[in-house]
Amino acid sequence: MAGPAGRGMAADVRCRFVETGLRYSRRNGKSVFLFLWAEEIEPTALVLRSWDPLLVPGLLQTESYARHLFTHGPRATPDEVEERVQARMRRGQILDKDDPPLLLVLIDEGVLHRRVNGSEVMREQLGYLLEVAQRPAVSIQVVDSECMSGLAGPFMIAELPNGQPDIIHADSPVQGQVTTDPICVTSIWNRYEAIRRWAYPDHMSLKMIEEVRREWI
Numbered sequence: 626m627a628g629p630a631g632r633g634m635a636a637d638v639r640c641r642f643v644e645t646g647l648r649y650s651r652r653n654g655k656s657v658f659l660f661l662w663a664e665e666i667e668p669t670a671l672v673l674r675s676w677d678p679l680l681v682p683g684l685l686q687t688e689s690y691a692r693h694l695f696t697h698g699p700r701a702t703p704d705e706v707e708e709r710v711q712a713r714m715r716r717g718q719i720l721d722k723d724d725p726p727l728l729l730v731l732i733d734e735g736v737l738h739r740r741v742n743g744s745e746v747m748r749e750q751l752g753y754l755l756e757v758a759q760r761p762a763v764s765i766q767v768v769d770s771e772c773m774s775g776l777a778g779p780f781m782i783a784e785l786p787n788g789q790p791d792i793i794h795a796d797s798p799v800q801g802q803v804t805t806d807p808i809c810v811t812s813i814w815n816r817y818e819a820i821r822r823w824a825y826p827d828h829m830s831l832k833m834i835e836e837v838r839r840e841w842i
Contacts, residue, residue, distance in 0.1 A: 670726040672784040678733040693742040734770040737837040744841040751838035767830040772823035
């Protein structure tokens with residue numbers, strides 16, 4: 626958890642987001658945008674919508690899955706890997722709250738087949754998706770691999786309480802941003818809806834996940 630100074634910084638940044646629609650970006654390293662999203666936006670959101678064309682979304686990653694990803698990051702030291710893994714695990718704890726956000730996840734079909742480490746890690750990861758999808762506040766839908774609308778990259782949309790504007794988080798290998806800018810938010814919303822048209826219903830998606838999980842032997 627963030628200390629008082631960190632929480633104060635994040636609250637100040639978020640206030641400026643809401644008041645001005647400022648855009649925060651990062652290049653090549655840690656930045657306020659990631660701190661803001663993980664520590665302030667996700668825990669207070671009413672609804673989180675997520676799309677990822679390549680990987681299981683961070684909120685739903687198992688420790689083994691996340692550790693393998695971070696270990697193979699460029700120039701990642703063991704201490705940095707451990708710090709990032711633990712931070713990612715803390716993010717997922719918002720789903721254990723008494724009043725968790727509604728989490729609506731879209732993942733590309735190819736994610737189920739993309740090997741991250743070995744078969745055991747994949748079975749564990751897909752098993753966790755099946756487990757967490759049983760929670761009333763979580764929906765996981767698999768998107769047909771022929772969908773082209775989401776190939777530009779992953780993103781999240783957060784709906785916040787008290788009439789605050791929606792905030793989007795979009796990421797790439799070299800640049801990430803969090804913004805309430807209406808043009809950016811509308812663009813991401815439109816992309817989300819275009820992707821969702823290619824999504825299988827929840828019950829079919831979970832059946833697909835279970836079938837692929839059995840194939841990881």
